[in-house]
Structure formats: structure tokens, C-alpha cells
Amino acid sequence: xxxxxxxxxxxxxxxxxxxxxxxxxxxxxxxxxxxxxxxxxxxxxxxxxxxxxxxxxxxxxxxxxxxxxxxxxxxxxxxxxxxxxxxxxxxxxxxxxxxxxxxxxxxxxxxxxxxxxxxxxxxxxxxxxxxxxxxxxxxxxxxxxxxxxxxxxxxxxxxxxxxxxxxxxxxxxxxxxxxxxxxxxxxxxxxxxxxxxxxxxxxxxxxxxxxxxxx
Amino acid sequence: xxxxxxxxxxxxxxxxxxxxxxxxxxxxxxxxxxxxxxxxxxxxxxxxxxxxxxxxxxxxxxxxxxxxxxxxxxxxxxxxxxxxxxxxxxxxxxxxxxxxxxxxxxxxxxxxxxxxxxxxxxxxxxxxxxxxxxxxxxxxxxxxxxxxxxxxxxxxxxxxxxxxxxxxxxxxxxxxxxxxxxxxxxxxxxxxxxxxxxxxxxxxxxxxxxxxxxx
DNA sequence: CTACTGTATATATATACAGTAG
DNA sequence: CTACTGTATATATATACAGTAG
Numbered sequence: 389x390x391x392x393x394x395x396x397x398x399x400x401x402x403x404x405x406x407x408x409x410x411x412x413x414x415x416x417x418x419x420x421x422x423x424x425x426x427x428x429x430x431x432x433x434x435x436x437x438x439x440x441x442x443x444x445x446x447x448x449x450x451x452x453x454x455x456x457x458x459x460x461x462x463x464x465x466x467x468x469x470x471x472x473x474x475x476x477x478x479x480x481x482x483x484x485x486x487x488x489x490x491x492x493x494x495x496x497x498x499x500x501x502x503x504x505x506x507x508x509x510x511x512x513x514x515x516x517x518x519x520x521x522x523x524x525x526x527x528x529x530x531x532x533x534x535x536x537x538x539x540x541x542x543x544x545x546x547x548x549x550x551x552x553x554x555x556x557x558x559x560x561x562x563x564x565x566x567x568x569x570x571x572x573x574x575x576x577x578x579x580x581x582x583x584x585x586x587x588x589x590x591x592x593x594x595x596x597x598x599x600x601x602x603x
Numbered sequence: 604x605x606x607x608x609x610x611x612x613x614x615x616x617x618x619x620x621x622x623x624x625x626x627x628x629x630x631x632x633x634x635x636x637x638x639x640x641x642x643x644x645x646x647x648x649x650x651x652x653x654x655x656x657x658x659x660x661x662x663x664x665x666x667x668x669x670x671x672x673x674x675x676x677x678x679x680x681x682x683x684x685x686x687x688x689x690x691x692x693x694x695x696x697x698x699x700x701x702x703x704x705x706x707x708x709x710x711x712x713x714x715x716x717x718x719x720x721x722x723x724x725x726x727x728x729x730x731x732x733x734x735x736x737x738x739x740x741x742x743x744x745x746x747x748x749x750x751x752x753x754x755x756x757x758x759x760x761x762x763x764x765x766x767x768x769x770x771x772x773x774x775x776x777x778x779x780x781x782x783x784x785x786x787x788x789x790x791x792x793x794x795x796x797x798x799x800x801x802x803x804x805x806x807x808x809x810x811x812x813x814x815x816x817x818x
Numbered sequence: 819c820t821a822c823t824g825t826a827t828a829t830a831t832a833t834a835c836a837g838t839a840g
Numbered sequence: 841c842t843a844c845t846g847t848a849t850a851t852a853t854a855t856a857c858a859g860t861a862g
Contacts, residue, residue, distance in 0.1 A: 411663070412661075412675065428824060451854085453628050455627075502712060598813070631831060633831070643845055665852070667830070668831085
């Protein structure tokens, strides 16, 4: 049951949101007073209390600008993940996400929280540009972005970013351990599997999502 | 040329960002002092001035908590778009985005700004769940999300959400106008084109992106 | 009761100032 | 110079209080 907002309270909510967008910090009671043409600070305080009771705001006692719009952050449902380069077609992968924080500065993108299944996962997510069509039968094509969860091992058949140590190349394939060696299986009927020594393969991440953009 | 941050300044930046995330409003000089184990408020002020000079912060004079992290809002590169239901496999499409605002309350998701080519486009974007495999050869499969830009017409061959007026069904197909009638072409070799009277077809949007999530 | 006016005030807070150490 | 310590202070700001109108 969402309580209906009185016009004055609605004006105040609007003002607070706009103020936040413009300044990056919340308004004071007085800012609201002048911004909404209210006669005195008490009226603002009175209405703020109503908004808190209604669950629209949170307030910290005796804290200047201690106003928080409930659900504002919750509404920002995106997660920023680093884009760590390109994969497949023999291009080398740059550094990996131990230091995701620094990578963030360079290139990053926003994905929906839905893509990040668990909250704990967020820090382990990164994205790669796909070069080449070796996974075309898995409906991933040249130019797509794949979202991966960083991990060092994988279940047989999982789609992974594999790092070939000797070749210093990264590649997007399905992972099949076969004793001493590993089969890296493309999903493209025109291409055949790659067999490599198990010690020469490092799993870097498992594909959890795909993003494609049409021009 | 990005100036290198001193460790203390780095700690302050971190603290401010964390404080903002936790409280929704910026910290006071004193909050920073205690949070970063700094001996006095003057040292905080001194370092904040350095951060402003370096372009990392903006400060409003004589404003309590008047600290703004430069680029924080700009860094939030996501766009929230409404999810307006499902498409294809004969399921009807719910209301359409004249009133995107109201739809937003119900179901929405976050996409990267890269998906929204121009800023003006943002308001016209919406998403649909894909049901069925009629576009499998276009590398779009059952369960994917398609991002569309709302528009009433389309170029021949474009992938669109088409509304069949009589049938009251929405379908995801390639659009080919052929005089009096329209050919709606699936991208699935096992399926054949649908021919409908031109007056019975309304274009609702053009596909601009695809999102897929693996379990 | 609700929705205000108008004023007063304690304190939260930015900031100035005088030093000190390397 | 830079990077602090330690203290003082003006003011920005939340909030209490005494009323008033319907």
C-alpha cells in the first residue's frame, strides 16, 4: 500500500532529487525552504518527518544534509565491470582481474544486476570483446561482448576464456579436460578442436553473458 | 596527464566514495578526519584542497558536506530502460512506451550507454524477453533479451517488433514491405515467412541490441 | 487532530590562524 | 617549499518551542 503524496511533499521530493542530481549532495532544510517557496524551516521539517514516516526518505539526526532518498541507490541497478580487452583470433589478453580496481579506470561498462547472479560475484566479473566466429554455433559472433566470471577452473563443457601459456594467447572455447591434455572445442562446424597440454592451459573465466549491439 | 595521488589523498578519496555509497550524502571534514585517522581537520582541509586542484573533487565553499566526487555521476554509465514484456511465440505485447515513465516502476533493467547510440535515443529504448527460436539464425534465441528503439516505421530488412493488429500479437521478425502486403521473415531455416496485409502491421520498434545470460 | 507561521538556539561544520618538521 | 599539529571561531544548519487556522 503506497501512501499518496501530498502536493507539497511531492514538490519536496522532486526538489531533493533534482538537487542531488545537480550537486551530488543533499539539500539543507533551508535549501528546500527556498527551493519550494515554503514559509519557514519548521514546515520543511514537518513535511520531511512525514516523508520519513511514509518511507520515502531516511534522515540522520543532527546531521547537516542528512537526507537520503530511499531506494535511490537501489534503483541504480547497474554494475560496472572492467573491459579487459579482446579474446580469440589469437589476440593476447592483457593483465587479469587481481587488480580489477585499476583496470576500471581505463575501460568499463555497465551491466544489469540480473547478469551478476549473486552479489558476491560482482567483483569477479569482467568483459571481453569477441574477435572471430569460433563460437558462432553458440550464438556468439564477431563483435559481441562476453561477460565472464573470473575463475581458475571449469566444469567439462563450460564455455571459458582459456589462456595458452606458451602461445601467450587467449581463446574463447568450450573446455573438455581429457587426462593429460585438454580439448578446447570451438562451436563452429567449420573449425576443429584444439588439443593442448593440460599444463599449458589456464582457465581465466567462465562465460556468464553475451551482449550484442546492432548499428 | 593524470597526476599521481599521494597515499593519504588516495585514502581520503576511498573514504569519501565509501561514505557516499553507505550514506547517500558526503562526509564532513571531521568524518574524513576520524575515518582516515588524521590528526586534525586542517590536514583534511589541506588535502581536500589538493584533491580539488588535481581535479578529483569539487567543493562548495562554506557548504557542509559540500564535496562532490568529479566524474562519479559521469561514471555511472548505465541507462535504465523498461522491460515491456515478451515477444514472439504468439504472446501479446503489453502497452507501449508513450508512458515509459510509468512502465519504469514495474520492471526495468540497466544497459550500457554504448547500447544507446545517441543520448536522444535513451527515452525510446525498451526491452523484451524473446520467446521461441524464430530468429535463431540471427543468433537470437529463446530466453534472450532484445533491446529495441521505439519507432513506427522501418527500413526493408531491419529486425523489428511487429504488432499484428487483428491477431493482437507481437512478433520479432525481419521487415520486408512488398506493396499491399508485408513479409515478416523469421531467421530460422525451419520456418517460413509470414505474409500479412500492410494495414494489419504496426512497427513498434527496431532491434538495437541483444543480451543473453547463462545460468 | 493537520498544516502551517515565526523565532530562537544549540551544535555541527568549514575554515582561518599560528606553529612545527623536514 | 610540502605536509603536517593543535586550537579557535564564525556560521551553516537541524531542531525545539510557542503560536495560529481550519
